[in-house]
Amino acid sequence: MNSLRFIALEQLQARKALPTHFPGKRTSEYFGCQVFDQTKMQQYLSQSVFQKVLEAIQNGNTIDREIAEEVAGAMQSWALEKGCSHYTHWFQPLTGGNAEKHDSFFDLDKGKPIEKFSGNSLAQQEPDASSFPSGGIRNTFEARGYTAWDPSSPAFIYENAEGLYTLCIPTIFVAYTGEALDYKAPLLKSIARLQQTATEVCKYFDPNVTSVSPTLGVEQEYFLVDQGLYNARPDLALTGRTLFGHEAAKGQQLEDHYFGTIPERILAFMADVEVEAWKLGIPLKTRHNEVAPGQFECAPIFEEVNVAVDHNQLLMEVMEKISTRHQLKVLFHEKPFGKVNGSGKHNNWSLSTNTGKNLLSPGKRPQDNLQFLTFFVSIIKAVHVHADLLRASIASAGNDHRLGANEAPPAIISVFIGTQLDQILNALESPETISNLQVGDNSTLDLGIAQIPALLLDNTDRNRTSPFAFTGNKFEFRAVGSSANCGPAMIVINTIVADQLSHFKQTVDGLISAGDSKETALLKVIRTYIQESKEIRFEGNGYSQAWAEEAESRGLSNIQNTPLALKTYVSTQTLNLFQRNKVLSARELEARYEIKLESYFKKIQIESRVMGDLVINHILPVAIRYQNELIQNVKGLQSLDLPDSAYIVQRQQILDISHHILVIRTQVDEMIEVRKKWNAIEDHEHRAIGYCDEVFPFFDRIRYHTDKLELLLPDDQWPLPKYRELLFMR
Numbered sequence: 014m015n016s017l018r019f020i021a022l023e024q025l026q027a028r029k030a031l032p033t034h035f036p037g038k039r040t041s042e043y044f045g046c047q048v049f050d051q052t053k054m055q056q057y058l059s060q061s062v063f064q065k066v067l068e069a070i071q072n073g074n075t076i077d078r079e080i081a082e083e084v085a086g087a088m089q090s091w092a093l094e095k096g097c098s099h100y101t102h103w104f105q106p107l108t109g110g111n112a113e114k115h116d117s118f119f120d121l122d123k124g125k126p127i128e129k130f131s132g133n134s135l136a137q138q139e140p141d142a143s144s145f146p147s148g149g150i151r152n153t154f155e156a157r158g159y160t161a162w163d164p165s166s167p168a169f170i171y172e173n174a175e176g177l178y179t180l181c182i183p184t185i186f187v188a189y190t191g192e193a194l195d196y197k198a199p200l201l202k203s204i205a206r207l208q209q210t211a212t213e214v215c216k217y218f219d220p221n222v223t224s225v226s227p228t229l230g231v232e233q234e235y236f237l238v239d240q241g242l243y244n245a246r247p248d249l250a251l252t253g254r255t256l257f258g259h260e261a262a263k264g265q266q267l268e269d270h271y272f273g274t275i276p277e278r279i280l281a282f283m284a285d286v287e288v289e290a291w292k293l294g295i296p297l298k299t300r301h302n303e304v305a306p307g308q309f310e311c312a313p314i315f316e317e318v319n320v321a322v323d324h325n326q327l328l329m330e331v332m333e334k335i336s337t338r339h340q341l342k343v344l345f346h347e348k349p350f351g352k353v354n355g356s357g358k359h360n361n362w363s364l365s366t367n368t369g370k371n372l373l374s375p376g377k378r379p380q381d382n383l384q385f386l387t388f389f390v391s392i393i394k395a396v397h398v399h400a401d402l403l404r405a406s407i408a409s410a411g412n413d414h415r416l417g418a419n420e421a422p423p424a425i426i427s428v429f430i431g432t433q434l435d436q437i438l439n440a441l442e443s444p445e446t447i448s449n450l451q452v453g454d455n456s457t458l459d460l461g462i463a464q465i466p467a468l469l470l471d472n473t474d475r476n477r478t479s480p481f482a483f484t485g486n487k488f489e490f491r492a493v494g495s496s497a498n499c500g501p502a503m504i505v506i507n508t509i510v511a512d513q514l515s516h517f518k519q520t521v522d523g524l525i526s527a528g529d530s531k532e533t534a535l536l537k538v539i540r541t542y543i544q545e546s547k548e549i550r551f552e553g554n555g556y557s558q559a560w561a562e563e564a565e566s567r568g569l570s571n572i573q574n575t576p577l578a579l580k581t582y583v584s585t586q587t588l589n590l591f592q593r594n595k596v597l598s599a600r601e602l603e604a605r606y607e608i609k610l611e612s613y614f615k616k617i618q619i620e621s622r623v624m625g626d627l628v629i630n631h632i633l634p635v636a637i638r639y640q641n642e643l644i645q646n647v648k649g650l651q652s653l654d655l656p657d658s659a660y661i662v663q664r665q666q667i668l669d670i671s672h673h674i675l676v677i678r679t680q681v682d683e684m685i686e687v688r689k690k691w692n693a694i695e696d697h698e699h700r701a702i703g704y705c706d707e708v709f710p711f712f713d714r715i716r717y718h719t720d721k722l723e724l725l726l727p728d729d730q731w732p733l734p735k736y737r738e739l740l741f742m743r
């Protein structure tokens with residue numbers, strides 16, 4: 014059988030693990046060698062310019078053109094020494110991927126060939142923006158958009174192909190009229206706002222704190238399949254997921270893959286990714302198998318949020334590139350395979366002061382606990398108020414398969430904090446506890462909870478079913494999709510926490526002006542927040558039906574699909590929140606809403622088309638051919654005058670196949686009609702809802718019957734690589 018499937022299976026037998034080339038004996042010797050980091054800046058810049066750039070990074074000061082000129086010269090020298098021929102502004106448009114447009118350093122100076130990189134080229138570029146999504150912000154007559162240098166994320170040199178090096182400059186991407194067309198611009202604003210409010214609140218506890226920044230560590234889950242098998246699955250290649258495939262006899266039921274020995278070919282891939290990541294300054298730390306067969310995970314050491322988001326975007330690009338080198342294909346889709354776990358991207362988030370303190374790490378002294386509780390409880394309160402917005406920030410066609418399914422976090426947003434902290438918050442809630450507290454006139458304050466640190470140290474509470482879990486010294490937002498840019502989720506978390514802290518500060522200051530001591534005021538507000546946000550806390554099994562029912566009675570949302578979830582982006586509460594904190598304007602939010610809706614229905618549309626194509630052109634012809642073979646067989650047996658019982662099985666099989674063919678064909682035809690109906694609708698919101706409610710449900714029905722055919726047809730005639738091959742062979 015000459016199908017791609019069998020060619021791929023044959024090639025697979027010869028695949029070997031590739032050797033890894035380490036650029037040095039120890040990682041620390043070459044970590045960041047491709048990054049224009051502070052060490053290199055110091056080396057290539059004058060002392061005064063270096064100081065100014067540092068200040069700009071730390072305080073968000075703008076860099077004037079003169080300084081940009083010198084930085085550009087320094088970057089160019091470094092990049093040329095490293096063999097770069099080109100530079101690019103590297104940005105994150107609202108498509109979710111990364112974008113770059115390369116320019117050569119080469120130039121002509123009065124006809125004389127030279128290398129040139131000016132301060133202007135570093136600071137600002139004007140890529141042709143017309144084909145990036147803008148959600149209506151950019152009319153074609155003002156199609157201009159520009160990218161502007163973000164000095165807080167270091168420039169780096171990327172090897173696009175062997176020996177081809179490009180200097181990449183992280184930038185924001187904004188419309189000519191000033192609106193953001195990317196994720197980085199609002200992310201930076203949300204970070205600045207959070208820095209401001211968190212620092213103000215921190216001053217209640219420690220006057221030495223001059224800056225507080227959010228930190229992020231992203232655990233990245235992914236699948237790997239053999240490149241040949243991948244190429245033989247048009248659904249994987251075009252939609253990122255398998256639209257068909259009967260589950261393999263063995264799935265994840267034995268739970269023997271998780272943390273198991275990493276297969277050699279995979280380990281070689283991981284090692285190669287790590288080397289490349291380390292060179293680029295991405296501090297990868299862990300690697301292991303995940304729950305599903307063929308599924309793996311890596312995680313870096315956490316960093317400041319803006320850099321961590323850039324690094325995750327870059328890491329995904331590196332993984333794509335390296336997987337091809339290993340004749341593998343990395344899958345970031347949230348649900349590439351039915352009936353086994355999907356993939357997520359756990360966003361570990363915390364707050365860190367310039368004095369090096371993690372604000373979500375409970376301290377040893379009682380007054381540290383008050384500081385911890387201030388931030389801890391404010392975050393819970395923020396999640397309670399804006400749960401629907403958090404849900405919206407992670408909504409996508411791919412993530413719909415995970416959320417609410419029986420595996421990853423449910424679509425209901427709740428917060429898990431562990432038994433001990435749960436008890437502490439419950440105790441703090443009652444007025445008696447508060448009035449019994451000894452709030453002295455000096456700084457000693459006995460909350461009766463001095464034991465927090467000890468308890469948390471051996472806090473082994475792990476609740477994998479919670480979408481937003483406290484894990485000892487950080488919150489872990491687990492509902493982010495594996496293919497997503499972390500930007501939207503981080504923009505929301507930063508902004509809602511900033512907003513809450515601002516409210517906290519106002520309220521506490523009000524109480525102090527009215528005569529309360531600082532400690533009493535802090536405790537009063539903490540207690541109010543605990544009371545008001547109680548409903549969002551849940552310590553039980555997030556997958557259970559009982560929770561869905563309880564959540565409903567608590568008034569928590571359970572938003573099942575993307576079009577419904579996205580609506581929160583344009584609710585009055587959201588518009589006010591983002592405007593109040595100057596992170597996104599109403600116009601920007603509406604544009605994002607439009608873009609996300611459009612992306613949603615286009616994805617479903619593509620899946621629906623690929624499904625129709627695969628069924629009609631790949632699967633049904635094979636089924637009909639085999640059915641014919643059976644018919645010929647029955648006719649042959651009949652001609653021998655054998656009793657009916659001699660071909661009873663064949664007859665039944667012919668009937669079964671006919672039934673599935675008929676259902677599949679009619680369902681596909683109906684799906685096409687429904688698709689046409691919704692394609693005629695101009696309004697994005699309605700079209701997205703139509704695709705969700707009326708097109709999407711065909712997928713399961715068509716798949717069910719196609720997967721039945723997979724079981725009925727001879728293995729050597731089935732055209733698509735099967736689950737057992739995709740998931741287990743490498």
Ligand code: ADP
Binds near residue numbers: 228316363364484
């Ligand atoms: P687990 O989720 O099992 O606790 P780790 O402790 O390794 O796993 O943490 C997972 C991720 O959380 C890592 O990327 C780690 O760097 C990150 N992380 C740890 N501490 C913080 C922090 N204070 N802020 C942000 N991320 C953190």
Ligand code: MG
Binds near residue numbers: 232359489
């Ligand atoms: Mg984790």
